[in-house]
Amino acid sequence: MSESQLSTDQSVGLVAPQSVVFDQSIELTSKGVLHGFELAYETYGELNSDASNAILICHALSGDHHAAGHYGDADKTRGWWDTMIGPGKPIDTNHFYVVCSNNLGGCGGSTGPSSTNPATGKPYGPDFPIVTVEDWVHTQTMLSDHLGIQQWAAVMGGSLGGMQAIQWSISHPERLRHAIVIASAAKLNAQNIGFNDVARQAIRTDPGFFNGDYYQHNSNPDRGMRVARMLGHITYLSESLMGQKFGRNLRQKATFDYEFTPEFEVESYLRYQGDSFVNRFDANTYLLMTKALDYFDPAAQTNDDLTRALAPAKTNFLVISFNSDWRFSSERSKEIVRALQSNKHNVSYADIDSPYGHDSFLLENSDYFELMRAYMTRVRGDLADENKEGR
Amino acid sequence: MSESQLSTDQSVGLVAPQSVVFDQSIELTSKGVLHGFELAYETYGELNSDASNAILICHALSGDHHAAGHYGDADKTRGWWDTMIGPGKPIDTNHFYVVCSNNLGGCGGSTGPSSTNPATGKPYGPDFPIVTVEDWVHTQTMLSDHLGIQQWAAVMGGSLGGMQAIQWSISHPERLRHAIVIASAAKLNAQNIGFNDVARQAIRTDPGFFNGDYYQHNSNPDRGMRVARMLGHITYLSESLMGQKFGRNLRQKATFDYEFTPEFEVESYLRYQGDSFVNRFDANTYLLMTKALDYFDPAAQTNDDLTRALAPAKTNFLVISFNSDWRFSSERSKEIVRALQSNKHNVSYADIDSPYGHDSFLLENSDYFELMRAYMTRVRGDLADENKEGR
Numbered sequence: 001m002s003e004s005q006l007s008t009d010q011s012v013g014l015v016a017p018q019s020v021v022f023d024q025s026i027e028l029t030s031k032g033v034l035h036g037f038e039l040a041y042e043t044y045g046e047l048n049s050d051a052s053n054a055i056l057i058c059h060a061l062s063g064d065h066h067a068a069g070h071y072g073d074a075d076k077t078r079g080w081w082d083t084m085i086g087p088g089k090p091i092d093t094n095h096f097y098v099v100c101s102n103n104l105g106g107c108g109g110s111t112g113p114s115s116t117n118p119a120t121g122k123p124y125g126p127d128f129p130i131v132t133v134e135d136w137v138h139t140q141t142m143l144s145d146h147l148g149i150q151q152w153a154a155v156m157g158g159s160l161g162g163m164q165a166i167q168w169s170i171s172h173p174e175r176l177r178h179a180i181v182i183a184s185a186a187k188l189n190a191q192n193i194g195f196n197d198v199a200r201q202a203i204r205t206d207p208g209f210f211n212g213d214y215y216q217h218n219s220n221p222d223r224g225m226r227v228a229r230m231l232g233h234i235t236y237l238s239e240s241l242m243g244q245k246f247g248r249n250l251r252q253k254a255t256f257d258y259e260f261t262p263e264f265e266v267e268s269y270l271r272y273q274g275d276s277f278v279n280r281f282d283a284n285t286y287l288l289m290t291k292a293l294d295y296f297d298p299a300a301q302t303n304d305d306l307t308r309a310l311a312p313a314k315t316n317f318l319v320i321s322f323n324s325d326w327r328f329s330s331e332r333s334k335e336i337v338r339a340l341q342s343n344k345h346n347v348s349y350a351d352i353d354s355p356y357g358h359d360s361f362l363l364e365n366s367d368y369f370e371l372m373r374a375y376m377t378r379v380r381g382d383l384a385d386e387n388k389e390g391r
Numbered sequence: 392m393s394e395s396q397l398s399t400d401q402s403v404g405l406v407a408p409q410s411v412v413f414d415q416s417i418e419l420t421s422k423g424v425l426h427g428f429e430l431a432y433e434t435y436g437e438l439n440s441d442a443s444n445a446i447l448i449c450h451a452l453s454g455d456h457h458a459a460g461h462y463g464d465a466d467k468t469r470g471w472w473d474t475m476i477g478p479g480k481p482i483d484t485n486h487f488y489v490v491c492s493n494n495l496g497g498c499g500g501s502t503g504p505s506s507t508n509p510a511t512g513k514p515y516g517p518d519f520p521i522v523t524v525e526d527w528v529h530t531q532t533m534l535s536d537h538l539g540i541q542q543w544a545a546v547m548g549g550s551l552g553g554m555q556a557i558q559w560s561i562s563h564p565e566r567l568r569h570a571i572v573i574a575s576a577a578k579l580n581a582q583n584i585g586f587n588d589v590a591r592q593a594i595r596t597d598p599g600f601f602n603g604d605y606y607q608h609n610s611n612p613d614r615g616m617r618v619a620r621m622l623g624h625i626t627y628l629s630e631s632l633m634g635q636k637f638g639r640n641l642r643q644k645a646t647f648d649y650e651f652t653p654e655f656e657v658e659s660y661l662r663y664q665g666d667s668f669v670n671r672f673d674a675n676t677y678l679l680m681t682k683a684l685d686y687f688d689p690a691a692q693t694n695d696d697l698t699r700a701l702a703p704a705k706t707n708f709l710v711i712s713f714n715s716d717w718r719f720s721s722e723r724s725k726e727i728v729r730a731l732q733s734n735k736h737n738v739s740y741a742d743i744d745s746p747y748g749h750d751s752f753l754l755e756n757s758d759y760f761e762l763m764r765a766y767m768t769r770v771r772g773d774l775a776d777e778n779k780e781g782r
Contacts, residue, residue: 030649130649190633190657194625197658198618201665204651205614207598223596227589227618234585242581248688256686258421258521260595260678263685266581267588274592287651294654295647297639 010087011078012044015069017109020146026138029295032129035118039143040109041065041101044085045093047147053383054149055091056140056176057081057100058157058164060361061232061289062281064108067100068093083364090372095380099147104139105131105288113284114215124284126212131288133160133296137167144175154379156180158361159328160289163296166336169313170298178379179313180372182320183361185332186306186339187297192327195235196290199228203283212284221283226274228286233273238324238357242266306339313340317347318375320368322360348375401478403435406460406470408500411537417529420686423520426509430534431500432456432492435476436484438538444774445540446482447531447567448472448491449548449555451752452623452680453672455499458491459484474755481763486771490538495530496522496679504675505606515675517603522679524551524687528558532566545770547571549752550719551680554687557727560704561689569770570704571763573711574752576723577697577730578688583718586626587681590619594674603675612674617665619677624664629715629748633657697730704731708738709766711759713751739766 019040027033042065047054057067059080068085071077085091085098102108105128113128120127144152155168155176162184169179188196203209206224210217234242246266250256262268302308317340321333330351340347352368354360360368410431418424433456438445448458450471459476462468476482476489493499496519504519511518535543546559546567553575560570579587594600597615601608625633637657641647653659693699708731712724721742731738743759745751751759 030647032649187639189630190637190639190655191625191628191630193639193655194621194633194657194661197653197655197661198621198625200651201621201662202593202618205617207614223598226596227593230585230589230592231622234582234589237582239580239582242585246581248578248581248584248691256421258423258686260591260682262588264581264584264588266585270585270588271592291651295649300639 010089011074011082012069012086012093014072015042015044015066015079016071017042017065019109020143022139022142028129028135029132030130034104034111034129037104037111037139038109038115039101039104039111039139040106041099041143042067042069042079043147044068044098045096047097047149051149052151052153053095054097054099054147054152056144056152056155056168057085057091057098058136058140058155058161059100059103060157060159060161061293062277062286063161064106065100065102065110066108068098080362084369084372090369090376092376092380095383096153096376099143099149101140101143103131103136103289105285105292107282107285112282113212113288114282123215125215126284128284128288130291130295132292133163133167134171136164136292137171140164140168141172141175150175152176153383154178154180154376156182157184158182159184159358160293160296163293166298166310167296169315169317170310173312173314176315177382178318178375179315180318180320180375181333181336183322183325183328183333183358184336185328186299186309186336188293189332193294195231195327196294199231200287200290202227202231203287209283212287214283220278222278225278225281225283225286226271229277230270230274233270235327236358238326238355240324241355241357244355306335307342310336310339310345311343313343313345315345317345319347319349320361320371321351322354322356322358322368323351324355325358325360327358401480402465402469402473403460403477403484405463406433406435406457407462408433408456410500411534413530413533417526419520419526420523421521425495425502425520428495428502428530429500429506430492430495430502430530431497432490432534433458433460433470434538435459435489436487438488438540442540443542443544444487445538445543446487446489447535447543447546447559448476448489449527449531449546449552450491450494451548451550451552452684453668453677454552455497456491456493456501457499459489471753475760475763481760481767483767483771486774487544487767490534490540492531492534494522494527494680496676496683498673498676503673504603504679505673514606516606517675519675519679521682521686523683524554524558525562527555527683528562531555531559532563535566541566543567544774545569545571545767547573548575549573550575550749551684551687554684557689557701558687560706560708561701564703564705567706568773569709569766570706571709571711571766572724572727574713574716574719574724574749575727576719577690577700577727579684580723584685586622586718587685590622591678591681593618593622594678600674603678605674611669613669616669616672616674616677617662620668621661621665624661626718627749629717629746631715632746632748635746697726698733701727701730701736702734704734704736706736708736710738710740711752711762712742713745713747713749713759714742715746716749716751718749
């Protein structure tokens, strides 16, 4: 089937999560040890005979391994990057074998704080160790080995996912040919860390948190989670988009009630987003993910010199930022690009015009999607060269 | 004593709060009624014989009537604008009689949610009505009458205080000669409202809040207040200042602990700010102040036309913004300036170069202070003309 016959709204369709259990103990960056763990993942498309067409998708803060397709009800269970991944889509599953795993510490099926600790028979809760981007990359290499993938055609992700792509390029330069780093940063700044700590304090001071042992108390720090997510949403959107989308519109009424019930649409929206999140995400995992964001700083090993930190990389880079993203601003992507250029690494960079702030990396946008399509065509070209076969 | 003899670090010295009780009932914008109320205030300098040298200072979200001087221990109890107000300072108490009142609904001595409701003998708590900027201006006119001030030489304030100065110019154009609007806006945008609602939800969902009746339960929503204030602080500072001040500096240690205790200095700073605030501010007042911010929108009465909203004003305006303030950005001040210019009102405007974000309006800055000094000298000039006497 040629690409021209494919509609871009085709999906990989019905998918099912898979998982792999690793029996060996691993020591994490935090010196915490896990005696075996499980990783949940999904795959889309077919691995080719020399295992050269595999793409690793790394998820962000509240994402998981369900990146594309659906679980039987496409309206409700569509993957978080279904617009990007599929037959005829920018990451074309007619050509690529796409893998997305739930990060260690997650709540989507991989071993995390809500999993049973084999040492106690109870959920890990606060005993689950701090995990870092380096740990995720390490465990993703174990998944790569399990899947028989020696070298990824590309490793990519947005935000925290982009940090994983950067870390792959530093820690395992031979194991990927392309790194795609979207709406990300080489390290969080003080403002980012501050927002993360507000979210953490909202959760950790919730009386329902029980120091992370809430599973044992038939409890949930849902008030704190709700506040954390409301705050997150404001920072994922741009000021101008919030202005366009909500402005000062009132909520289904003509005048103020002068009450603490929501007066403005934006209040209802944020509260709804907060409430929805509480029902689908584990608080301890949210805490761990924000900590992994804070800790990521590869240049900390090289006296704050990002160029030196990125020197080991051998991959080609595509770096993408969005001009309305103030949580991971374009300037943060340019820092990465400059450090890559100083190393004479092969790097393409685009600052995409989008009003949607940090959320842009998850949303359909013609400039962004055409860029991704063009770049992935190039990745396929490399593949064809290496395979010595046409497609 | 001439100005040249005065050191700019002179203070108005020891001061004492005063208060006035109004027995009459007032109906508020929210249709809520208060059967009498008290306003706490302070004054600095001397009212001249024709009561023409009076300056009204309007406070912001977490401010109060204690704007200058101290209560006996200058290190601990200095007023929030002591750098600006005093003998030889930009608002020179050798020439002006300066008044600052605690807004209705406050927790600094004016009647507010923590005051005793005469109808029940218990604190008002959630029964205290919503108050608006218009209500504050109305009650400030009552204070003006009490003090024998028919016309203020100037009404001024930063942030929420600037909104009160704007409202004075619209509601009582004959009662002020100058309005000084600093780091303010003609209305909040969706992002501002969103941040306010996150703060409110943090407080209102705290189990210690008891729907606002926490006084009766020997309780306090301190966890929610702490989170609200931490968030507030991030938005009062600029990203670049947080970067300069804290960066990714660790807290008195060389390496990460990989724990949920603070790793970075910025976390310690924000938590400290949050904890301090809990001890000095009433949660119900904080809620009311954020609502007053949300509701303020004089152009809502004129079909969203700010020019028409400001048409009644007869005062001279000084509008000041700070170029690193992203919570009340320079653009929001320029909207006010454009609307004033469209009305051919007399307006001066300056966008001050300052790295300190929204907090800049509270901080000493030579450009800002020299501008205020120069403008206040002009206000004194008007005074001399009107008084037909030299000074």
